[in-house]
Amino acid sequence: MDHSNLLKNIAKHITLNGDEINYFIPLMKYKEAGKKSFLLKEGQVSKTISYVHSGALRAYYLDKDGNENIIMFAINDWWVTDMYSFSTGQPALLNIDAMEDSAVFELNKNDLEDLYLKVPKFERFFRIIMQNSYVREQLRSIQNLSITAEERYINFVNKYPQFVQRVSQKQIASYLGITPEFLSVIRKKLSKGS
Amino acid sequence: MDHSNLLKNIAKHITLNGDEINYFIPLMKYKEAGKKSFLLKEGQVSKTISYVHSGALRAYYLDKDGNENIIMFAINDWWVTDMYSFSTGQPALLNIDAMEDSAVFELNKNDLEDLYLKVPKFERFFRIIMQNSYVREQLRSIQNLSITAEERYINFVNKYPQFVQRVSQKQIASYLGITPEFLSVIRKKLSKGS
DNA sequence: CCAATTTCTTAATCTACCTTATTATTTTTT
DNA sequence: AAAAAATAATAAGGTAGATTAAGAAATTGG
Numbered sequence: 001m002d003h004s005n006l007l008k009n010i011a012k013h014i015t016l017n018g019d020e021i022n023y024f025i026p027l028m029k030y031k032e033a034g035k036k037s038f039l040l041k042e043g044q045v046s047k048t049i050s051y052v053h054s055g056a057l058r059a060y061y062l063d064k065d066g067n068e069n070i071i072m073f074a075i076n077d078w079w080v081t082d083m084y085s086f087s088t089g090q091p092a093l094l095n096i097d098a099m100e101d102s103a104v105f106e107l108n109k110n111d112l113e114d115l116y117l118k119v120p121k122f123e124r125f126f127r128i129i130m131q132n133s134y135v136r137e138q139l140r141s142i143q144n145l146s147i148t149a150e151e152r153y154i155n156f157v158n159k160y161p162q163f164v165q166r167v168s169q170k171q172i173a174s175y176l177g178i179t180p181e182f183l184s185v186i187r188k189k190l191s192k193g194s
Numbered sequence: 195m196d197h198s199n200l201l202k203n204i205a206k207h208i209t210l211n212g213d214e215i216n217y218f219i220p221l222m223k224y225k226e227a228g229k230k231s232f233l234l235k236e237g238q239v240s241k242t243i244s245y246v247h248s249g250a251l252r253a254y255y256l257d258k259d260g261n262e263n264i265i266m267f268a269i270n271d272w273w274v275t276d277m278y279s280f281s282t283g284q285p286a287l288l289n290i291d292a293m294e295d296s297a298v299f300e301l302n303k304n305d306l307e308d309l310y311l312k313v314p315k316f317e318r319f320f321r322i323i324m325q326n327s328y329v330r331e332q333l334r335s336i337q338n339l340s341i342t343a344e345e346r347y348i349n350f351v352n353k354y355p356q357f358v359q360r361v362s363q364k365q366i367a368s369y370l371g372i373t374p375e376f377l378s379v380i381r382k383k384l385s386k387g388s
Numbered sequence: 389c390c391a392a393t394t395t396c397t398t399a400a401t402c403t404a405c406c407t408t409a410t411t412a413t414t415t416t417t418t
Numbered sequence: 419a420a421a422a423a424a425t426a427a428t429a430a431g432g433t434a435g436a437t438t439a440a441g442a443a444a445t446t447g448g
Contacts, residue, residue, distance in 0.1 A: 063340040071332065084329045093336060120314050127321035134324050135278045137331040138265065142287060144335075145371065146257040149405075168425065177339065182405060184427055343435070364395065376435055378397050 001030050006051055006105055009077055013128045014121040023118055028105035033057070033098040039080075040096040046085035048106040052078050055102020056166055059094045060174065068095075070175040073163055079129055080104075099167060149178045150186050195224050200245055200299055203271055207322045208315040217312055222299035227251070227292040233274075234290040240279035242300040246272050249296020250360055253288045254368065262289075264369040267357055273323055274298075293361060343372045344380050 003025055010016065016024065028051065033039055040046050042062060050057075057074040059082065071094060074080035085092035086109060107115075115122050143152060153176055157164050164172070173183040197219055204210060210218065222245065227233055234240050236256060244251075251268040253276065265288060268274035279286035280303060301309075309316050337346060347370055351358050358366070367377040 061336050061339060069336075069339045071336070083325065084333060087325055087329055093333075116318065120317070123314070123317040123321050124310065127317050127324055130321055130324035130328050131277065131281055134328040134331060135281055137328060137335065139278060139287075141331065141335055141338075142255050142263075142265070144338075145255060145263045170425065179406060180426070181407085181428085185405095185429095188427080362395065373436060374396070375398085375437085379399095379435090382397080 002053075003028070003105075005053060005077060009051065010125060014125045016119070016121065020119050020121070024115065024122075027111040027115060028107055031104050031106050033102045033104060035098050035101050038095065038097045039104070040082055040085075040092055040094065042093060042095050043091045044085075045089055046082045046092050047109050049079060049081040049083075049086060049109075049112065050104040050106045052076055052080060053103045053105055056099045057096055057102055057104075058099055058167075058171065059096045061094055068174050069177065070171060073099075073160070073167065073171075073175065075162065075166075083130075083133070099171070144177065149176060149182065150189070152176050153183065153186050154190070196247075197222070197299075199247060199271060203245065204319060208319045210313070210315065214313045214315070218309065218316075221305040221309060222301055225298050225300050227296045227298060229292050229295050232289065232291045233298070234276055234279075234286055234288065236287060236289050237285045238279075239283055240276045240286050241303050243273060243275040243280060243303075243306065244268075244298040244300050246270055246274060247297045247299055250293045251290055251296055251298075252293055252361075252365065253290045255288055262368050263371065264365060267293075267354070267361065267365075267369065269356065269360075277324075277327070293365065338371065343370060343376065344383070346370050347377065347380050348384075 006028065007016075007021065010024075030053075031050075033055070039050060039057065040059075052074050054076055057080055058070050059072045059074065059080060060068045060070045063069060072080065074096075080096060082092040082094040082096065084090065085094075112122075112126075143155065147155070153172075156172065156176060169183055169187075170180045173180040176183065178186075200222065201210075201215065204218075224247075225244075227249070233244060233251065246268050248270055251274055252264050253266045253268065253274060254262045254264045257263060266274065268290075274290060276286040276288040276290065278284065279288075306316075306320075337349065341349070347366075350366065350370060363377055363381075364374045367374040370377065372380075
């Protein structure tokens with residue numbers, strides 16, 4: 001099992017010694033998630049937070065009309081869960097599934113609580129992760145307020161060029177909060193305009 | 195200066211001993227903010243995070259048409275800043291001002307960094323605050339996806355009944371992401387319907 | 389306490405984006 | 419490689435909420 005990416009991810013924010021690494025690593029359970037398999041389904045309680053080792057996942061909300069509204073993509077080196085459910089113990093609102101064959105390391109909530117006590121540096125690590133997540137969400141809602149779907153699409157292409165290659169237009173439309181038809185119109189307009 | 199509410203707020207998540215309290219308290223600078231005065235203006239770098247002791251503040255984003263889009267209200271016992279700016283050192287996107295005469299305790303970013311080192315429990319405290327903020331933002335964007343402005347208004351009234359008394363309809367409309375005119379229509383409809 | 393400003397209501401018109409439907413294309417499965 | 423399924427393009431018609439405007443009520447400030 002190759003933990004090097006995971007450890008590099010942790011090392012971005014905190015420095016662990018050998019003992020701490022040895023305590024931490026066994027808590028991270030390797031799990032493969034084949035394309036279209038679910039890490040979490042709406043209504044389940046999310047008991048884990050996952051580090052994405054390879055592949056690509058998405059977290060989406062199914063609205064009452066059955067439409068998938070993608071809340072986030074999670075590719076290599078991202079952490080993902082339904083934080084609402086993980087945090088409060090309430091049933092998840094989100095579905096998380098694999099858009100490609102993927103592999104993650106799962107960290108159990110109880111193990112994380114123990115980890116916080118044994119290696120308090122992880123409070124710092126996840127404080128930073130949570131802070132960044134909060135900032136990202138807030139920037140996203142500000143963008144939704146202030147710019148049109150077309151501008152959001154342009155921003156998305158610039159910010160996540162990897163995704164544009166890897167995920168379908170349907171998924172992108174869902175993330176942008178528009179219909180695939182309208183994204184199609186936007187793309188047509190942009191291809192003419194340039 | 196009365197720090198009892200502030201200390202109760204901290205005690206919700208971590209337990210401090212006398213020394214830790216004595217180190218912490220002097221870092222929190224008392225500041226009065228008269229009605230309409232600004233704690234932060236767009237373009238400035240946010241160097242503090244504030245605990246609201248009394249009164250009511252709002253954080254809003256001014257879009258290119260000059261419309262105020264309220265991102266959050268912050269009344270007694272809430273923490274507020276432009277976390278994007280505070281976190282990254284980039285110019286703030288938000289304005290934060292007082293809707294009523296208010297008083298806050300400000301914590302300076304450098305002091306907070308020192309506090310993290312001296313009293314690492316605060317990493318836990320702010321990990322929890324950030325986690326809750328992230329969850330709140332995410333729930334809010336899910337709600338914006340799935341329910342109408344009318345339902346959002348009903349939810350708002352149920353969730354924050356205090357606000358409905360204290361802030362104008364214009365502010366509430368701004369928070370809900372609709373025009374005051376349309377809120378007026380919604381309220382009329384609801385008053386007839388019940 | 390009065391004038392000025394802001395807030396709230398109502399209503400007509402407008403628009404960004406959605407819905408539905410049809411056909412073409414690509415991808416997946418067999 | 420054929421059949422089935424998913425994706426993408428295009429277009430007509432629909433709707434939630436915006437915009438504009440104008441008068442009434444409430445606040446604010448001097």
